Amino acid sequence: MRKSFVKILIIAAVALSVGGNLASAKILAIKGGTIHTLGKKGTLRNGVILIENGRIKRVGANISIPDGAEVIDATGKIVVPGFMHSGSYLGLSEISLTKDSNEHSAKKSPLSAAFDVRYGLKSNSVVVADNRRHGLTHAISQPSGSDGIFSGSGAVISLTNSPDMVFAKGPMIANPAKAGNRNLGWGKIRLILDQVTYYNDNRSRIMKGEGPGDFLLTSYNMDALVPVIKGRQKLVLMVDSVDDIRQAIALKKDYGIDVIISGAAEGWQVAQELAAAKVPVLINPQTNLPSSFGALASSFHNAAKLAEAGVEFAISPGGMARNHNAFMVAQMAGLAVAHGLDWDRALRAI
Template identity: 30%
Template sequence: MSRRVTSLAGALLLALAGSASAQELLIRNATVHTATSRGTLQNADVLVHGGRIAAVGSHLSAPAGVTMVDANGAPVTPALFGGLTHLGVEEVSGEDSTVDASLGMGENGRAINVRPEFDVTLAFNPDATAIPVSRVEGIGESILMPSLGEGGSIILGQGGMVRMDGTPDPVGPRVLFIALGDQVEDQSGHSRAGQWMLLEQWLDEARGRIAPTTNAASLTPAGRAVLAKFARGEGLVMFQVDRAADIRQLLKFAQRQHLRIGIVGGSEAWRVAREIAAAKVPVFVDPLANLPANFDEIGARMDNAAILRQSGVTVGIVQGGENPTHNARNTRQLAGNAVANGLPWEDGLAALTRVPAEVFGLRDTGTIAVGQRADLVLWTGDPLDVANVAKQVWFDGRPIVMRSRQTDLRDRYLAPQGPLPRAYAVPDRAR
């Protein structure tokens, strides 16, 4: 039976009514930001079949039983990338028992405590309360990134992409994270030169040039196997680095070691943009990094992303600061700031969709194109503008209920006072 639904609320109720039609969807009359070479399509339709995008164009016909949503010209984008976070491995940042993002190896940091086999995705909890908060604001996925633990090493460990739809396991290949510069001076003998020395030694050991039975060996058997894989170029190594001089050394090091690398942070990357572009290294920047928080960021500036992109660098957007997990939903606003400082709008959207999907090895997300997963967001207006919000989010063509702990608290304390104080009010889950 074919039904035409003109209101978004009605479409959501119909879609939730039966699982058979949950992945069948036609969004009509939308401004479709494809994040592909097709760019933005005006008054376009998106047809979803079996959880995948079946067609993108004008005046598409809907098979019987397909849920139809009239966007009335509003923007539709792929679900957005939430950056490099601890979503799902951190509940309350100030409560250690709820934080699983780092591997602590003792009070006194020692370089020998290198554990590349540490995989933070093993602690991922898809039911973490921070996930719905990000999800209802259009965030579809995030890279879980390990952080530096007390007594850890400059090799932080492995992370990977996780979906915000309740999927319990990470998707895509693992990524190795390494920190450089001032932030890890305690782990490298208080010398940046020591960081390169240690990395050279560990890679030599992983390649069998240092016998595991010698006093110079630092890796466990599992650590050697993991690092050997990345040393063969079989995985992406993301380096947290800001200073231009360190980035220059990194590019030389990666070429010498035949590593496939990316950069996180890169506050001074604009100063070496041409070298980064020539090396084809992607850079994930924080567009609000414009002041020298430390001596590695003296040259930070807000048009960093624009300069990098103009030079041909692949640019992604991440949340900086100390709390990227609970601010993951702000990545779209960061992209908006990058656009305000010279980054083309289409590149700003790509930095949150196509770019992270390509860089982190996901082939079926990040764009609105035939065959891609139907992870979509309908917005009230320009998604990179703080004044607009996500109206509806779909994963694999299935609409999510647009609720989170924050919306429940909002509804509780905006409701009229009842016989008991508002704190005793139970949210109406049926809505």
């Protein structure tokens, strides 16, 4: 179970991710490797992946390779699907210290919930290309913050460096800590959700000036939150502590919204509650030391404990691993395996 991710040579989603001969070949066959399909076929020894015109057509142990196909011999190697980072800045930042190459922040602007990163993604990003070279094929690119609790909407992207790299609109991001303290944070989130619900139900009256005039957000920022209260867009809450995780669970129950928790450093302590509420989490397996009072119970065993309880989770490291080194999701998965997480479960988390 402690196989090294360093042994991974080829990504099964190679047609989506690499340039040159592999992407342009009409028929490509990857043969001889140990294929972790992460699907019903499970793990295949000495398997074959057949790719035609850039799309995976067949995966199996007894597949005939057509004449003229380009063949990659993966004998003795591990073949896995392309990796994914679920909370990156990919396509939004080239050089961290230069303002003109960073598009992920809504700070010092009137936008908060209405901020949408899809409009500023760089299709020719060299950071995207480099991460693709390391096996990352998909990501959620998200805003880093605003002057409010809500940071805006992310984007689900394919690391193709093409103009159509955006698959879909991503989740809404919110950080209760931006309010100043926990009471303010959760109080404001609930008040804002109440106001957005009222605003959506009474829009015509409000536009005529017949409604209240003390909304916490502007109309365009409230408009951006309507898909959240309608359950059409996921809300990612950036919290770590047991108490904040419970507040997030309560928010889902009270408002019927689709909640994901990002961080969840103390998630292992309330794993059963997360599983019962069906609230998925995004975690960094490297989090072991408390970075705040909300993360005092951080543990390398977080991933293993969450998996044991049946919590759905994905691995989403921060820092440099959020952008330039986003491919380190594989290393973080290996770290989780070293502390008790099942190898295949770690692979599914990336």
